[in-house]
Amino acid sequence: MPGDPSLHAPPHPGHCSLAIPITGERDVMHAARKARQMAEHLGFSRAQAYHVATATSELTSNMAVHAGGGTLHLRPLIDTDGTVTGLELKAEDQGPGIADLELAMTDGYSTARRLGCGLPGASRLMDEFSIRSTPGQGTRIKAIKWRHSRPADRS
Amino acid sequence: MRIPILRLDRILLVSIQEDLTDDEAMQFQSDLVNRVAEVEALGVAVDITALDVVDSYMARVINDTASMVRLLGAEVVICGIQPFVAMTLIEMGRDLIGADCAFNLEQGLEMLRARIVHRGDTRFTGDEDD
Numbered sequence: 554m555p556g557d558p559s560l561h562a563p564p565h566p567g568h569c570s571l572a573i574p575i576t577g578e579r580d581v582m583h584a585a586r587k588a589r590q591m592a593e594h595l596g597f598s599r600a601q602a603y604h605v606a607t608a609t610s611e612l613t614s615n616m617a618v619h620a621g622g623g624t625l626h627l628r629p630l631i632d633t634d635g636t637v638t639g640l641e642l643k644a645e646d647q648g649p650g651i652a653d654l655e656l657a658m659t660d661g662y663s664t665a666r667r668l669g670c671g672l673p674g675a676s677r678l679m680d681e682f683s684i685r686s687t688p689g690q691g692t693r694i695k696a697i698k699w700r701h702s703r704p705a706d707r708s
Numbered sequence: 709m710r711i712p713i714l715r716l717d718r719i720l721l722v723s724i725q726e727d728l729t730d731d732e733a734m735q736f737q738s739d740l741v742n743r744v745a746e747v748e749a750l751g752v753a754v755d756i757t758a759l760d761v762v763d764s765y766m767a768r769v770i771n772d773t774a775s776m777v778r779l780l781g782a783e784v785v786i787c788g789i790q791p792f793v794a795m796t797l798i799e800m801g802r803d804l805i806g807a808d809c810a811f812n813l814e815q816g817l818e819m820l821r822a823r824i825v826h827r828g829d830t831r832f833t834g835d836e837d838d
Binding site: 577579581585589599602604606610611614673674677678 | 726727729730760761762763764765792793795796799800801804
């Protein structure tokens with residue numbers, strides 16, 4: 554899929570992007586830990602780092618449970634002057650796709666064993682959240698946490 | 709990984725040390741519920757101090773387990789939710805954890821004890837209380 558115009562910041566050589574393969578539930582914990590480490594490394598507050606880790610857990614466990622796996626991309630967003638502006642999560646899978654996106658984003662809706670707030674919960678933890686899903690082909694979720702979006706969170 | 713269930717007289721203690729896979733979560737639920745029935749536990753303290761990430765699935769497992777244990781007739785307290793985990797849970801959605809909570813295991817046990825005494829359960833023999 555082509556790049557999103559909302560992303561203006563190219564990766565900085567000093568901060569490495571990560572692609573984490575998700576093949577099963579064990580990878581979910583690893584991904585969440587990596588996301589938290591990256592957020593903390595990039596200077597996010599601890600509250601923000603926990604939000605990112607938990608959102609990562611939601612997205613990757615969806616892939617592990619519903620899509621038979623996929624890949625999580627973690628990418629620092631860095632301004633031209635080197636300032637870290639955010640952290641992007643991208644979850645891509647070639648699973649069955651989500652038939653009704655609106656329904657999947659509704660609180661309380663769940664196809665399987667979840668509490669029904671996985672995706673809406675993850676979107677509330679992040680500042681930007683978008684899903685593209687094609688039934689039969691897969692799902693791509695992109696979410697961004699901006700570093701300075703919530704000054705009150707910074708510690 | 710099987711979560712050990714410790715028994716202190718008729719109170720059960722469990723400490724979840726890391727995120728559980730689906731199978732582990734189901735195993736944990738059935739182990740705990742069976743154990744509660746087996747010893748006719750009066751209270752259960754579930755310690756989650758070690759969890760950094762409580763996503764909607766873990767929240768559901770914890771809630772469901774607490775509900776099952778209550779259905780059997782035991783009191784439940786969730787202990788040690790970290791501040792940042794609490795902030796994250798509320799940001800994700802309200803009412804993710806519906807069970808009663810305590811700062812730590814010690815306070816959780818006190819809470820259980822008070823509950824058990826309050827409901828007049830004289831079977832509680834954990835100490836010299838009258």
